[in-house]
Amino acid sequence: MSEETHKAETARLDLPEKAVELPVLHGTMGPDVVDIRRLYADGGVFTFDPGFTSTASCESKITFIDGDRGILLYRGYPIEQLAEKSHHLEVAYLLLYGDLPTAAELEDFEERITRHTMVHEQMHYFYRGFRRDAHPMAIMVGVVGAMSAFYQDSTDINDPEQREIASFRMIAKIPTIAAMAYKYSIGQPFIYPRNDLDYASNFLRMCFAVPAEDYEVDPIIARALDRIFLLHADHEQNASTSTVRLAGSSGANPFACIAAGIACLWGPAHGGANEAALNMLREIGTVDRIPEYIRRAKDKSDPFRLMGFGHRVYKNFDPRAKVLKKSADEVLGLLGIENNPTLQVAKELERIALEDDYFIEKKLYPNVDFYSGIILEALGFPTSMFTPIFALSRTVGWIAQWKEMISDPTQKIGRPRQLYTGPTPRDYVDIEYRS
Numbered sequence: 001m002s003e004e005t006h007k008a009e010t011a012r013l014d015l016p017e018k019a020v021e022l023p024v025l026h027g028t029m030g031p032d033v034v035d036i037r038r039l040y041a042d043g044g045v046f047t048f049d050p051g052f053t054s055t056a057s058c059e060s061k062i063t064f065i066d067g068d069r070g071i072l073l074y075r076g077y078p079i080e081q082l083a084e085k086s087h088h089l090e091v092a093y094l095l096l097y098g099d100l101p102t103a104a105e106l107e108d109f110e111e112r113i114t115r116h117t118m119v120h121e122q123m124h125y126f127y128r129g130f131r132r133d134a135h136p137m138a139i140m141v142g143v144v145g146a147m148s149a150f151y152q153d154s155t156d157i158n159d160p161e162q163r164e165i166a167s168f169r170m171i172a173k174i175p176t177i178a179a180m181a182y183k184y185s186i187g188q189p190f191i192y193p194r195n196d197l198d199y200a201s202n203f204l205r206m207c208f209a210v211p212a213e214d215y216e217v218d219p220i221i222a223r224a225l226d227r228i229f230l231l232h233a234d235h236e237q238n239a240s241t242s243t244v245r246l247a248g249s250s251g252a253n254p255f256a257c258i259a260a261g262i263a264c265l266w267g268p269a270h271g272g273a274n275e276a277a278l279n280m281l282r283e284i285g286t287v288d289r290i291p292e293y294i295r296r297a298k299d300k301s302d303p304f305r306l307m308g309f310g311h312r313v314y315k316n317f318d319p320r321a322k323v324l325k326k327s328a329d330e331v332l333g334l335l336g337i338e339n340n341p342t343l344q345v346a347k348e349l350e351r352i353a354l355e356d357d358y359f360i361e362k363k364l365y366p367n368v369d370f371y372s373g374i375i376l377e378a379l380g381f382p383t384s385m386f387t388p389i390f391a392l393s394r395t396v397g398w399i400a401q402w403k404e405m406i407s408d409p410t411q412k413i414g415r416p417r418q419l420y421t422g423p424t425p426r427d428y429v430d431i432e433y434r435s
C-alpha cells in the first residue's frame with residue numbers, strides 16, 4: 001500500500017448491534033475509499049454491491065478514469081496526447097513499467113517483442129480442430145488458454161523471470177494468434193510474422209497478405225490501426241481486467257488468466273459491443289430509420305439497447321470515442337470513403353440521441369465501441385474480427401494489471417461472499433414420501 005493511502009481518517013458505521021470505525025484511504029486522484037477489510041471481523045456484516053458499482057477491488061497505479069469529466073490517463077498521461085504522439089508498443093512499455101521509455105529502452109523493448117511474434121509450429125494443428133466457421137473469439141479463447149501447454153517454461157508465476165517472458169510472449173503472439181484465427185476462418189494459409197515490420201503493420205500483413213503475391217502495408221491504415229490498439233490498451237478495473245485479476249489471484253498461469261479475460265471481453269455488454277454496434281448501424285441503414293431505434297432503445301419492454309452507447313463509469317463523453325470519431329473522419333477521408341453511409345448514420349444517431357431527454361437524463365454518451373467498428377470496417381476487417389482486435393489491444397492492459405497484482409505483497413485470492421436468501425436447514429425426504 002503506497003504512502004498516500006495511509007492518511008489516518010475514519011468512517012463510523014452504526015450497525016444494529018454495534019458501531020464500527022473504518023479507515024478512509026486517499027489515492028492521488030479520484031474518490032476516497034472506505035477500507036472494509038475488517039468489517040466482517042469487527043462488525044459481523046458483509047457489504048452488498050452485486051455489480052461493483054461502488055466497490056474498489058484493488059489499489060492500482062496504472063490507469064485513471066474520471067467518468068464525470070471524461071478523463072482517461074495511462075500512468076498520468078492523457079489519452080488524447082498519447083493517441084496523437086505515441087504508438088501502441090510505447091504505450092505498452094508505459095503501462096508495464098510506469099514511465100515513457102528512453103529511445104534505447106524503447107528500441108530494446110520493441111526488439112524483444114518482435115523476437116517473440118512467432119507461435120510454436122505445433123499450434124497450427126490446434127487451429128485445425130476448429131470448424132472453419134468458428135467465431136475468431138472462440139478460437140482465441142481456446143488457443144490462448146492452450147498456450148500454457150506450449151510454453152510450460154513461463155508458467156511459474158512465482159519466478160519474476162518467467163513472469164517477464166510470459167508477458168513478452170503474450171503481447172508479442174496475440175496479433176499472430178488473432179491473424180491466424182482470421183486466416184483460418186476464410187480458408188487462407190497462415191502468414192508468418194516479419195521482423196522488419198512494426199506491430200500494427202505485422203498484424204495487417206498477417207491478416208491480408210497471401211503467399212501468391214507481395215503485400216505492401218498502407219501507412220495510413222497501419223497508423224489508424226495502431227491508434228485503435230493504443231486507445232483500447234487499458235481501462236482500469238473493467239469486467240475483463242477484473243476477470244484476469246481474479247483468475248490470477250488463485251495463482252493460475254498468465255496464459256489461462258488472459259484466456260479468461262478474452263472470454264469475458266466477448267460479451268456484447270463489454271468488448272463485443274464494437275461488433276454489435278456496427279451490426280446495429282447497418283441494420284438501421286439510413287438516417288430516416290433512426291427515430292424508430294431511438295424509441296426502441298427507450299422502451300423498457302424492448303431488450304434493444306443502442307450498442308456503443310452508455311458506460312458504467314463515463315457519464316460524459318468517453319474520451320476514446322472523441323478521438324475515434326475524429327479518426328474516423330480522417331481515415332475514411334484519406335481512403336476516399338468519407339461518404340460512408342454507416343458513418344453518416346452513426347453521426348446522426350449520436351446527434352439525435354444527445355438531444356433526447358432519455359439519454360441526457362441517464363447520461364448516455366457514445367463509448368469506445370461506437371466508432372471503432374466504422375474504422376475497422378474501412379481498414380478491411382470483417383465485423384467478426386472487431387472484438388479479437390479489442391482483445392489484441394487489451395492484452396497489454398491485462399498483462400500490466402496482472403503483473404501489478406502478482407507483485408503486490410498484500411495480494412490474496414479473491415473470494416467474495418454473498419447475501420444468502422435460499423432455504424433454511426431442512427431434513428432429507430426419501431423419494432417414496434415426496435409428493
Ligand code: SDX
Nearest residue numbers: 235238269270271273297305306307308309310311312362
Ligand atoms: C466497454 O468498463 C469498461 O471500462 C468497459 C470498456 C473498456 O474499455 O473496458 O469501456 C469497454 O465495455 C464499453 C461499453 C460497451 N457496451 C455497450 O456499448 C453496450 C450498450 N451499453 C449498455 O449495455 C450499458 O450502457 C453498459 C453495460 C455499458 C453499462 O451498463 P450499466 O453501468 O450497468 O448501466 P445500466 O445498464 O444500469 O444503465 C443505466 C440506465 C438503465 O436504465 P434504467 O434501468 O435506469 O431505467 O441506462 C439505460 C439502462 O436501461 N441504458 C441504456 C443503454 N445503456 C444504459 N439504454 C439504451 N441504450 C443503451 N446503450
